[in-house]
Amino acid sequence: xxxxxxxxxxxxxxxxxxxxxxxxxxxxxxxxxxxxxxxxxxxxxxxxxxxxxxxxxxxxxxxxxxxxxxxxxxxxxxxxxxxxxxxxxxxxxxxxxxxxxxxxxxxxxxxxxxxxxxxxxxxxxxxxxxxxxxxxxxxxxxxxxxxxxxxxxxxxxxxxxxxxxxxxxxxxxxxxxxxxxxxxxxxxxxxxxxxxxxxxxxxxxxxxxxxxxxxxxxxxxxxxxxxxxxxxxxxxxxxxxxxxxxxxxxxxxxxxxxxxxxxxxxxxxxxxxxxxxxxxxxxxxxxxxxxxxxxxxxxxxxxxxxxxxxxxxxxxxxxxxxxxxxxxxxxxxxxxxxxxxxxxxxxxxxxxxxxxxxxxxxxxxxxxxxxxxxxxxxxxxxxxxxxxxxxxxxxxxxxxxxxxxxxxxxxxxxxxxxxxxxxxxxxxxxxxxxxxxxxxxxxxxxxxxxxxxxxxxxxxxxxxxxxxxxxxxxxxxxxxxxxxxxxxxxxxxxxxxxxxxxxxxxxxxxxxxxxxxxxxxxxxxxxxxxxxxxxxxxxxxxxxxxxxxxxxxxxxxxxxxxxxxxxxxxxxxxxxxxxxxxxxxxxxxxxxxxxxxxxxxxxxxxxxxxxxxxxxxxxxxxxxxxxxxxxxxxxxxxxxxxxxxxxxxxxxxxx
Numbered sequence: 226x227x228x229x230x231x232x233x234x235x236x237x238x239x240x241x242x243x244x245x246x247x248x249x250x251x252x253x254x255x256x257x258x259x260x261x262x263x264x265x266x267x268x269x270x271x272x273x274x275x276x277x278x279x280x281x282x283x284x285x286x287x288x289x290x291x292x293x294x295x296x297x298x299x300x301x302x303x304x305x306x307x308x309x310x311x312x313x314x315x316x317x318x319x320x321x322x323x324x325x326x327x328x329x330x331x332x333x334x335x336x337x338x339x340x341x342x343x344x345x346x347x348x349x350x351x352x353x354x355x356x357x358x359x360x361x362x363x364x365x366x367x368x369x370x371x372x373x374x375x376x377x378x379x380x381x382x383x384x385x386x387x388x389x390x391x392x393x394x395x396x397x398x399x400x401x402x403x404x405x406x407x408x409x410x411x412x413x414x415x416x417x418x419x420x421x422x423x424x425x426x427x428x429x430x431x432x433x434x435x436x437x438x439x440x441x442x443x444x445x446x447x448x449x450x451x452x453x454x455x456x457x458x459x460x461x462x463x464x465x466x467x468x469x470x471x472x473x474x475x476x477x478x479x480x481x482x483x484x485x486x487x488x489x490x491x492x493x494x495x496x497x498x499x500x501x502x503x504x505x506x507x508x509x510x511x512x513x514x515x516x517x518x519x520x521x522x523x524x525x526x527x528x529x530x531x532x533x534x535x536x537x538x539x540x541x542x543x544x545x546x547x548x549x550x551x552x553x554x555x556x557x558x559x560x561x562x563x564x565x566x567x568x569x570x571x572x573x574x575x576x577x578x579x580x581x582x583x584x585x586x587x588x589x590x591x592x593x594x595x596x597x598x599x600x601x602x603x604x605x606x607x608x609x610x611x612x613x614x615x616x617x618x619x620x621x622x623x624x625x626x627x628x629x630x631x632x633x634x635x636x637x638x639x640x641x642x643x644x645x646x647x648x649x650x651x652x653x654x655x656x657x658x659x660x661x662x663x664x665x666x667x668x669x670x671x672x673x674x675x676x677x678x679x680x681x682x683x684x685x686x687x688x689x690x691x692x693x694x695x696x697x698x699x700x701x702x703x704x705x706x707x708x709x710x711x712x713x714x715x716x717x718x719x720x721x722x723x724x725x726x727x728x729x730x731x732x733x734x735x736x737x738x739x740x741x742x743x744x745x746x747x748x749x750x751x752x753x754x755x756x757x758x759x760x761x762x763x764x765x766x767x768x769x770x771x772x773x774x775x776x777x778x779x780x781x782x783x784x785x786x787x788x789x790x791x792x793x794x795x796x797x798x799x800x801x802x803x804x805x806x807x808x809x810x811x812x813x814x815x816x817x818x819x820x821x822x823x824x825x826x827x828x829x830x831x832x833x834x835x836x837x838x839x840x841x842x843x844x845x846x847x848x849x850x851x852x853x854x855x856x857x858x859x860x861x862x863x864x865x866x867x868x869x870x871x872x873x874x875x876x877x878x879x880x
Contacts (some may be wrong), residue, residue: 234525238518240509246507257499265492266460269473270484271407274458276407276415277475280400284479287395287766288359288377290316295379295391298324301332309391318399320370324381324391328353352378355387361479364397364425364434372396373425373434389649401426402435404483413487421481441465449474453482456614519689528560539567666788680774704753707746714739826878 294312298305309322313336323335330353332343343349348362359754362376376391400417407415417425422438438450445463449472452459458475472486535548547567548560714735721732 226296234522235515235518238522242511242514247587249507253503257496258735261493261496261773265471266473269471269487270458270460270475272407272409272415272485273473273475273483276404276485277477277481279403280417280481281478282481283399283403284361284477288379289319291319291377291379291393294322295381298381298391300326302326305391306334306336306338312336312393315395319393319395320367320374320395321374322391324389326381326389328355328387328389348376348378352390352392356380357382357387359377360392360669363419363421363423366434367394367396369397372398373401384586396424409485410487410491412491413485415483415485416486418450418453418482420454422482425481446472450482454480456480528557531560539570556606697753704749707749710738710741710745711743 228800237630280291305324309324313319313322321335322332323341325333330346330349331342333341333343333349335341344353345868346362352360357380358450359380360378362378364373364375366372367374369620374396375395376392376394378390380387381389381391404417406430409415414428416427418438419425423434423439424432424436425434427433438447443463443465445461446465447842449459449461449463454472455478458473460473461469462469462471464470469489470486471489472484474482476486477483531548547564551557626846717735717738718732721728721735
């Protein structure tokens with residue numbers, strides 16, 4: 226723990242310096258690192274793009290040469306062979322010119338006039354698809370020259386269709402030379418990947434045309450190569466053989482991947498050098514600042530120590546001690562304030578000495594008054610205890626009355642509720658009786674209508690009986706007419722027999738008349754039989770209607786009795802409902818009155834409880850007051866003792 230102000234100030238200043246220098250160092254290091262990293266990334270990216278541009282320019286020139294030669298292909302074998310032989314002589318950088326008039330790859334003619342079958346090679350198969358586009362093969366090792374070569378195949382077109390192709394094999398030594406000359410940092414280098422991921426150039430010889438990117442165990446490198454194939458460029462970090470590298474990549478026009486890389490530690494060497502320089506500068510600044518802080522702190526602490534010595538002497542009781550003030554800084558102001566404080570303290574001690582003597586005089590007077598008050602308070606406390614006892618008894622009686630009134634009010638409320646329910650039931654019964662009376666009235670009307678209908682039916686049946694009698698008279702007349710027709714027919718037959726041949730026609734007519742008379746007689750008998758049955762049924766119906774008419778009249782009489790009974794029930798129900806309503810109203814008035822009485826009793830009970838509680842509170846307050854007065858008495862005695870001790874202590878000061 227730091228005990229002195231000097232140590233604390235030096236420590237604080239050093240901490241502030243450390244924080245300030247540390248912040249400056251951190252910000253400077255972070256910003257410089259970011260700027261340097263951005264610069265390195267941009268330099269690597271520019272190097273990769275520049276290298277890709279150089280490769281594209283070289284290949285574009287070589288492809289343009291092959292395309293210009295392809296434009297002179299005529300389709301005549303002898304002429305075309307001479308053409309590629311001349312091209313081979315002029316363009317020494319190419320290894321072998323060739324052409325083919327079909328897309329099978331089995332009849333490829335080189336500049337020596339040899340026909341070869343190359344249909345098994347991937348780039349010839351791709352050119353044989355007839356899509357009319359340039360095909361550049363993957364790099365391979367030439368068996369004839371030992372060079373690393375690529376094959377460039379140009380389509381031969383006629384009428385918008387590809388009928389063959391021509392091309393040449395191109396050594397990529399120049400491309401490899403261009404890539405190998407690229408540097409990055411001190412030991413950084415560039416490498417080139419083909420479209421299929423084959424290393425076309427790498428400082429490690431066993432990588433060239435022998436390994437692919439998937440053979441190198443680096444996920445970051447594989448992901449960067451995938452982006453190159455999509456035509457993207459960028460930067461990335463990867464680890465190879467436990468060494469961390471920073472790299473940039475860019476694609477060529479043929480989707481070859483151009484990579485520029487260097488060890489990350491090597492690239493960050495300037496940052497480490499800069500951080501070391503910053504640390505040295507910070508340590509030197511801290512040492513110089515600490516020395517200045519020690520000298521400055523000593524100048525501040527010296528007058529504080531003189532002030533501390535004076536304070537100790539004043540604390541010992543010497544109020545005659547003062548400090549000589551020089552300067553106008555905070556310590557000088559503090560010394561001046563110290564001198565004023567000592568002066569005021571001297572006057573205060575003198576005043577306290579006088580006051581202590583006055584306090585001793587007053588405490589004697591207060592002590593005698595406290596004794597007198599104690600006696601009065603004891604008498605008042607006894608009276609209040611008696612009042613509290615009576616109030617408590619009153620509260621107990623009020624509580625019992627309130628309980629009884631509450632029970633009675635509950636009973637009256639139940640009576641009122643029951644009366645209300647009975648009143649509602651009586652009103653419901655009256656309503657049902659009124660409905661029944663209406664129904665009985667409708668039944669009387671309906672039975673009356675039935676009686677009228679029955680009378681009408683009886684009248685109709687009687688009229689039907691009369692019509693039956695008339696029909697019998699008509700049938701009697703028809704029977705008599707039929708008998709006369711028979712008699713006339715018989716007489717006609719006799720007269721026809723007398724007439725002989727001349728009366729034969731008349732005899733036929735008489736026979737037909739006889740048949741009609743017989744048929745009329747049979748029909749008349751059937752009608753008579755039916756009329757007889759109708760008359761019997763009519764008589765039975767008249768008898769039944771007489772019985773029904775009597776039953777209807779009896780029913781009407783009974784319904785009239787029922788209606789009269791319902792009227793009596795309705796009147797009685799209405800009287801009962803009216804009386805019950807009066808009882809319910811009276812019960813409700815009694816319930817309201819009992820509630821008012823109960824509320825009054827509750828109020829009296831509350832007042833009694835409050836009175837009892839107030840009396841008890843007053844008693845407790847009086848007891849507290851007695852205890853307080855006793856404490857005051859004790860305090861007065863203690864004050865007297867303190868005043869005496871204060872007088873002794875004040876005697877220690879030197880005034």
